[in-house]
Amino acid sequence: MxxxxxxxxxxxxxxxxxxxxxxxxxxxxxxxxxxxxxxxxxxxxxxxxxxxxxxxxxxxxxxxxxxxxxxxxxxxxxxxxxxxxxxxxxxxxxxxxxxxxxxxxxxxxxxxxxxxxxxxxxxxxxxxxxxxxxxxxxxxxxxxxxxxxxxxxxxxxxxxxxxxxxxxxxxxxxxxxxxxxxxxxxxxxxxxxTAADWDVSGAHMAERCALFVIICLGEAVLVSGRTFSEMPFSPLTAVVFGTGFAGTVAMWWLYFRFGHERAAHRIEHDETPGSLARLAFTYAHIPILAGIIVHAVAVEFMFSHPHETGNLGVMASVLGGSGLFLAGNLWFKGATSGRMPLSHLAGLVLLILLAFIAPFIEVYLAGILAMLVLIIVAAWEYKSLAGQTVGHTVH
Known part of the structure; x- marks a missing residue:
């Protein structure tokens, strides 16, 4: 003993x-x-x-x-x-x-x-x-x-x-x-x-993953601020800086305003928290993480190649960062609420439509449009969920 x-x-x-x-x-x-x-x-x-x-x-x-x-x-x-x-x-x-x-x-x-x-x-x-x-x-x-x-x-x-x-x-x-x-x-x-074997603390798991998302978002802010400080000031660099920052804030809002709060509540009251933790936190956070990293790279490209057109690789980062982030949140929120948020599905459709015109517009304009998609999705979700209690699962 x-x-x-x-x-x-x-x-x-x-x-x-x-x-x-x-x-x-x-x-x-x-x-x-x-x-x-x-x-x-x-x-x-x-x-x-x-x-x-x-x-x-x-x-x-x-x-x-x-x-x-x-x-x-x-x-x-x-x-x-x-x-x-x-x-x-x-x-x-x-x-x-x-x-x-x-x-x-x-x-x-x-x-x-x-x-x-x-x-x-x-x-x-x-x-x-x-x-x-x-x-x-x-x-x-x-x-x-x-x-x-x-x-x-x-x-x-x-x-x-x-x-x-x-x-x-x-x-x-x-x-x-x-x-x-x-x-x-x-x-x-x-x-x-089996799922029943994994008796995790749901609150601890949710908070740990939320802190990791904060780390990733913080890196996106640092990339934007560092690049902005190293470049000569101009109206265009100011616009790109504001676009990158607004996009990062929109990502923070989309994850934390409803997603994290509801996920923490759900896993704490789930009969098999291990199964939910494996799906919603172990796997579904991967595209969320990837989306933030690609978004940070896209901001760098927006600073360095703002007027470039026709570069499909750069455009893939500009639209792909937002797309990966929305897809990850769609998976994460669907797993923890029981329903896929329509706002996120609509956002992914808008990004796909933007991909058809992306080769014909400048990089910084594509960045602005991708940022606006994130803001539209956040506003739509807020309007549909504002006033509901955490325990509700309607999106």
């Missing part, structure tokens, strides 16, 4: 600390401010189909290591010294991971892959040890560790390989990891997890 009590690192059920986000978790998130910055710069610097694929892969990897850590700290108490130590080590590895992003497909491939695998496997094995007294959680983390070790082989192999072989190996490793939760982390001889 004494050994068990010494390793009681779980959050106390029913206590205020169960759903509270600790200061150390917020400190841990600072590493990912750097990650998001590196990802947006990498995409802007290598804006080709291959560069977009590579940036997308790294975005998926960064999100996956963060969300897996969030799941673990949903159960483990960051106020315990051993858990604090784990998070500090993960911060150091995350800093190495982030620093290697610009050259992940160059000379620092093994550094990127090694730090990623150490974070994923190391954290999961630590969780196995930490929850050993809880047979159900222990089996779950053994299954998770098995999947991460298997995928880690492809990550390390990719770090050693070069060019297309590295990309293929990492795509296989990423596919394995993303398929794992959907399969219940099934392992021969160990069975698989």
């Amino acid at each position: 004494a050994g068990t009590s010494k390793r009681n690192w779980l959050r106390a059920k029913g206590s205020p600390s169960e759903s509270r986000v600790s200061f150390l978790e917020l400190f841990f998130d600072l590493v990912f401010v750097f990650s998001i910055s590196q990802l947006s710069h990498a995409l802007a610097a290598h804006y080709t189909p291959l560069g977009a694929l590579e940036a997308g892969l790294m975005t998926f990897a960064v999100w996956w290591v963060w969300i897996f850590t969030t799941w673990v700290t949903n159960w483990l108490d960051p106020d315990k010294m051993a858990v604090r130590g784990m998070l500090v080590v993960l911060m150091l590895l995350g800093l190495v991971l982030s620093a290697s992003i610009p050259e992940a497909f160059g000379d620092k491939g093994l550094l990127f892959a090694g730090s990623y695998v150490l974070m994923q496997v190391g954290r999961s094995l630590f969780a196995c040890y930490a929850v050993k007294s809880d047979a159900l959680k222990y089996r779950n983390f053994v299954r998770i560790s098995s999947w991460l070790i298997f995928s880690g082989v492809f990550w390390i192999a990719g770090g050693v390989l070069e060019h297309e072989a590295r990309l293929i190996a990492w795509l296989i490793g990423l596919a394995i990891e993303y398929a794992a939760p959907a399969s219940g982390f099934a392992v021969p001889g160990l069975g698989k997890s």
